[in-house]
Amino acid sequence: MTIQWFPGHMAKARREIEEKLKLVDFVMELVDARAPLSSQNPMLRQVLQNKSKMVLLMKRDLADPKVTNEWIEYYKENDIPAIAVNVNDKTDINRVIQQAKELGQIKLEKLLKKGIKPRPARAIIVGIPNVGKSTLINRLANKKIAKVGDRPGVTKQQLWIKVKKEFDLLDTPGILWPKFEDQEVAYRLAAIGTIKDQLLSLQDIVVYVINYLKAYYPAQLEERYQIESNDEDMLDIFNKIGKLRGALESGGTVNLDKVSDLVLRDLRTGRLGNITLERPTEGQ
Numbered sequence: 001m002t003i004q005w006f007p008g009h010m011a012k013a014r015r016e017i018e019e020k021l022k023l024v025d026f027v028m029e030l031v032d033a034r035a036p037l038s039s040q041n042p043m044l045r046q047v048l049q050n051k052s053k054m055v056l057l058m059k060r061d062l063a064d065p066k067v068t069n070e071w072i073e074y075y076k077e078n079d080i081p082a083i084a085v086n087v088n089d090k091t092d093i094n095r096v097i098q099q100a101k102e103l104g105q106i107k108l109e110k111l112l113k114k115g116i117k118p119r120p121a122r123a124i125i126v127g128i129p130n131v132g133k134s135t136l137i138n139r140l141a142n143k144k145i146a147k148v149g150d151r152p153g154v155t156k157q158q159l160w161i162k163v164k165k166e167f168d169l170l171d172t173p174g175i176l177w178p179k180f181e182d183q184e185v186a187y188r189l190a191a192i193g194t195i196k197d198q199l200l201s202l203q204d205i206v207v208y209v210i211n212y213l214k215a216y217y218p219a220q221l222e223e224r225y226q227i228e229s230n231d232e233d234m235l236d237i238f239n240k241i242g243k244l245r246g247a248l249e250s251g252g253t254v255n256l257d258k259v260s261d262l263v264l265r266d267l268r269t270g271r272l273g274n275i276t277l278e279r280p281t282e283g284q
Helices: 008-023 042-048 064-078 088-112 133-141 183-191 202-215 218-225 234-245 256-269
Strands: 026-032 050-059 082-085 121-127 159-163 167-171
Touching: 008 042, 008 121, 026 042, 026 088, 050 064, 050 088, 050 133, 050 256, 064 082, 082 167, 088 121, 088 167, 133 159, 133 167, 133 183, 167 218, 183 256, 202 218, 202 234, 202 256, 218 234, 234 256
Parallel strands: 026 050, 026 121, 050 082, 121 167
Antiparallel strands: 159 167
């Protein structure tokens, strides 16, 4: 099944990004550290063309740090600066600013050689919805500028922000691509809350998550839900979780939808531990 999702404001945002690219020196592309490749919009690869860019692996505090380091090496091998970011860590924010200064300086030196008067570097910040872009912008500017929300699609317009007199940053609405050809990409994005829950069956998403945890994080699965990696029957697993966590209807029947909500909430909030749903070797 192909998941279609392309609201009109996202089509408009793409056109606007294409227009604004001419005004900026480099790109700050945000991805989710829990699924970096899946949360990298393939449509933006075409839009961004050959612009210099840096990749920010957002929500590092929820991701598996070992796998995050593997991703940073993956980008490094592709000559792309990458930084893992927790927006509540000032050190991370300062590292982002420093890397942005370095990228901007390259462009400004070229302008100086052409005899063009120095100006602040200009960057555009792009990423899919709900990746933490608005919160990052507020941290970079050190004041509340961008609207923050915990649901996809909060930012709807473009906005220029001055970052500590170091560079000018253009915010853009989060853009998803027209359709997900790869069902696994859709499951990953749904699991981490990037696409709206209504687009896929919650139970199917949780089946995907549990199977992934069995393969890569069996200890967390057993600790949180007392599920062992050799437990095969998915209905039994749902029932175990439901009884353990009280996801019951009147009469004691397990409510499978409540179990799904519970597991996804645990994953998204970090109660399951630091989980990454994608590794660099899976994208090569």
